[in-house]
Amino acid sequence: MEQDKLIISVSPHIGSEESVPRIMWTVSASLLPALAMGIYYFGPKALVVTALCLIGSLASEWFVQKMAGKEITLSDGSAFLTGILLGMNMPSTVPFYIPIVSAFVAVAITKQLFGGLGYNIFNPALVGRAFALITWTRSMTTWAVPDAAFAAVNAKTTATPLGILKEEGMGKLLEVFGDKLSLYKELIIGHRAGSLGETSMIAILIGAAFLVYRRYISLRIPLSFLATVAVGAWIFGGKGGLFTGDPIVHLFSGGLMLGAFYMATDYVTCPTVRSGQIVFGIGCGFLTILIRLKAGYPEGVMFAILIMNCFAPLIDRSFRTHVFGAKKAKK
Amino acid sequence: METFTLGGIHPPEHKELACNAAIESCKPPQRAVIPLSQHIGAPCKALVEVGQRVVAGQLIGNPEGFVSAPVHASIAGKVTGIEAFPSPMGRMVPCIVIENDKTDEWAVFEEDPGYIERTADELKGRIKAAGIVGMGGATFPTIVKLSPPKEKKIDAVIINGAECEPFLTSDHRVMLESPKEVIEGLKILMKVLGLEKGYIGIEENKKDAIIKMREIASGDRNIEVHSLVTKYPQGAEKMLIKSILNREVPAGGLPMDVGVVVQNVGTAFAIYEACKFGKPLVERVVSVTGSAVVSPKNLSVRIGTSVSQMIEQCGGLKGGAVKVISGGPMMGFAIYDLDTPVTKGTSGIVAMEDKDIVHRTKFNNCIRCGRCVEACPMGLMPLMLSVYSEKGMYADAKDYHLFDCFECGSCTYVCPSKRPIVQQIRLAKTMVKP
Numbered sequence: 001m002e003q004d005k006l007i008i009s010v011s012p013h014i015g016s017e018e019s020v021p022r023i024m025w026t027v028s029a030s031l032l033p034a035l036a037m038g039i040y041y042f043g044p045k046a047l048v049v050t051a052l053c054l055i056g057s058l059a060s061e062w063f064v065q066k067m068a069g070k071e072i073t074l075s076d077g078s079a080f081l082t083g084i085l086l087g088m089n090m091p092s093t094v095p096f097y098i099p100i101v102s103a104f105v106a107v108a109i110t111k112q113l114f115g116g117l118g119y120n121i122f123n124p125a126l127v128g129r130a131f132a133l134i135t136w137t138r139s140m141t142t143w144a145v146p147d148a149a150f151a152a153v154n155a156k157t158t159a160t161p162l163g164i165l166k167e168e169g170m171g172k173l174l175e176v177f178g179d180k181l182s183l184y185k186e187l188i189i190g191h192r193a194g195s196l197g198e199t200s201m202i203a204i205l206i207g208a209a210f211l212v213y214r215r216y217i218s219l220r221i222p223l224s225f226l227a228t229v230a231v232g233a234w235i236f237g238g239k240g241g242l243f244t245g246d247p248i249v250h251l252f253s254g255g256l257m258l259g260a261f262y263m264a265t266d267y268v269t270c271p272t273v274r275s276g277q278i279v280f281g282i283g284c285g286f287l288t289i290l291i292r293l294k295a296g297y298p299e300g301v302m303f304a305i306l307i308m309n310c311f312a313p314l315i316d317r318s319f320r321t322h323v324f325g326a327k328k329a330k331k
Numbered sequence: 332m333e334t335f336t337l338g339g340i341h342p343p344e345h346k347e348l349a350c351n352a353a354i355e356s357c358k359p360p361q362r363a364v365i366p367l368s369q370h371i372g373a374p375c376k377a378l379v380e381v382g383q384r385v386v387a388g389q390l391i392g393n394p395e396g397f398v399s400a401p402v403h404a405s406i407a408g409k410v411t412g413i414e415a416f417p418s419p420m421g422r423m424v425p426c427i428v429i430e431n432d433k434t435d436e437w438a439v440f441e442e443d444p445g446y447i448e449r450t451a452d453e454l455k456g457r458i459k460a461a462g463i464v465g466m467g468g469a470t471f472p473t474i475v476k477l478s479p480p481k482e483k484k485i486d487a488v489i490i491n492g493a494e495c496e497p498f499l500t501s502d503h504r505v506m507l508e509s510p511k512e513v514i515e516g517l518k519i520l521m522k523v524l525g526l527e528k529g530y531i532g533i534e535e536n537k538k539d540a541i542i543k544m545r546e547i548a549s550g551d552r553n554i555e556v557h558s559l560v561t562k563y564p565q566g567a568e569k570m571l572i573k574s575i576l577n578r579e580v581p582a583g584g585l586p587m588d589v590g591v592v593v594q595n596v597g598t599a600f601a602i603y604e605a606c607k608f609g610k611p612l613v614e615r616v617v618s619v620t621g622s623a624v625v626s627p628k629n630l631s632v633r634i635g636t637s638v639s640q641m642i643e644q645c646g647g648l649k650g651g652a653v654k655v656i657s658g659g660p661m662m663g664f665a666i667y668d669l670d671t672p673v674t675k676g677t678s679g680i681v682a683m684e685d686k687d688i689v690h691r692t693k694f695n696n697c698i699r700c701g702r703c704v705e706a707c708p709m710g711l712m713p714l715m716l717s718v719y720s721e722k723g724m725y726a727d728a729k730d731y732h733l734f735d736c737f738e739c740g741s742c743t744y745v746c747p748s749k750r751p752i753v754q755q756i757r758l759a760k761t762m763v764k765p
Contacts, residue, residue: 011661
């Protein structure tokens, strides 16, 4: 044994097989069922929009890192994940420039200009979407009628269930979908208007269950988020007074499921302390239901998460972990 | 089955490499290099001169100061030098070099079959004279642990048989092959500390050791053998006390602050030998294991034997060996010189191939995934310590309980960005006062 070949480094000498690329690519893969459902219902256009977001994300990451003279980190999968999430948060009907510009805002501005992976304050995909919604409001709120038949060119548009609920009420919603049971059924399967990757509850939950099984995400944020929305919708969501709302419609529509499992759980922009994560989830839920019921937009998940992103560092500071042997966790 | 509440990790154990290898005597070395400092605290003063002949078990280094322990010759022969050699921890330390004269002559020890009847002070005297230190790796002089200040009331003693470090099997083998001696060591500790109750904690991946120890201890109702969940760092003192007695050592405190003394299995064995036979600590069991060792073994080794000689007795290293660790892979030290001697605190030598180790020379930004927070057995936020240290904001790191970290490495093990968190914490600790 030639000992001059021995590696000298500090402990620990071993490590888990988990890595940032593995996490990012696994999360991206877990989104495939939901994306597939989107393509199934909204046609090839959905695929094109997602592809444009992906290309925009990867190109933006490459561009900024090249400009800054930094190492190119496309292979870590984080720009890919942002791209795929951004695509899934867009209507399938948007013109081609919206995905590209939004992806630039998401990856170049929100992430890279703040210091790159790990240093962004806001969820990149959501900032990209918020930018698009505010800039091209009409395009971003024009929803294709879902059609399972791979309708090549489907010019028909409609409102989302939440939009109908907000503008015309529960009665109209039931009229459109037939009865309550078929409304729930269509919502769970994802046969409804909406952003192309947000509609199928069952597909999203399959992907999320995989992530929970692999311990990539915990249930603390999603469950506290969903529970708060459900309770809020039940208490305040009905037209006939308190406690007459339909929590199921609120849970299964809009971007809530995708947001709760995939956006609010974004490592970089959520708290790391257990109790803080629950507070974060409750905050997201509260703001979502506030916006859905009282603000101008039918959907509030995106703004709720973005607002709570600002609070994540503060929450981490305030809800410190219990330190072993400490009399009381220091605030 | 018991365990601690916060954090912990499950690295691959790899105990199978050596756990079935019965303890084998390692050939006494041609040259023993015996460090004068094999413990936490003041180094010893050499009592011998170059050219002098010594016999095995002879006192050759006398402690200076209370927190210290004497050192003894491990072989018979001529002192050929008193010079600096690398210690397993990497520092150069003064060592007494003895050239073996092959006589294997031992100092004469007085056997005392009635040792258990002796007074606590007499037993303590024997433990002190034998130079016994914590053999789990921390090498804290045992006599200091057994002499708590009056205001600290001790009511429990725990023998640490957790052996939670991956690969290491020396404590496991000692419990299997010398269970009576370990229990006797525990009884001596109970006597010295004036205790009714004694505990042994063993991780449940060593079921045979648990069964064996329970069998031997079954006659004594005051000794409890606890089966612990296999979870790293179960063998850390604070975790072990939490698991067995559900007491939390206060931040910045010692086990004695909650009335507990913890001693390693190997230490208990050495205590027994010191009290019954008057034998000083001059040999110990060392696991020589790892994927890069040809035939992993547990060796009974004279202190001062070189790492290379032990490896040789285990068939040598495989071609792919890239790292040799003194201790376990979670908290051990990578050694740079295979002439490094075994000391009282060397529980294992682990040789690894490249596929087993993680390189953290190039690391990524923290993505705040929180895995380190989940893994930390002390309930700290390693990510904050890591980032503050990286940015040179050491005072802010202190605010996040920097000094409560005992460097178990769990955070670093789980970090997907491969950040050298423990090393960043060590750096921060040197930059601010506690």
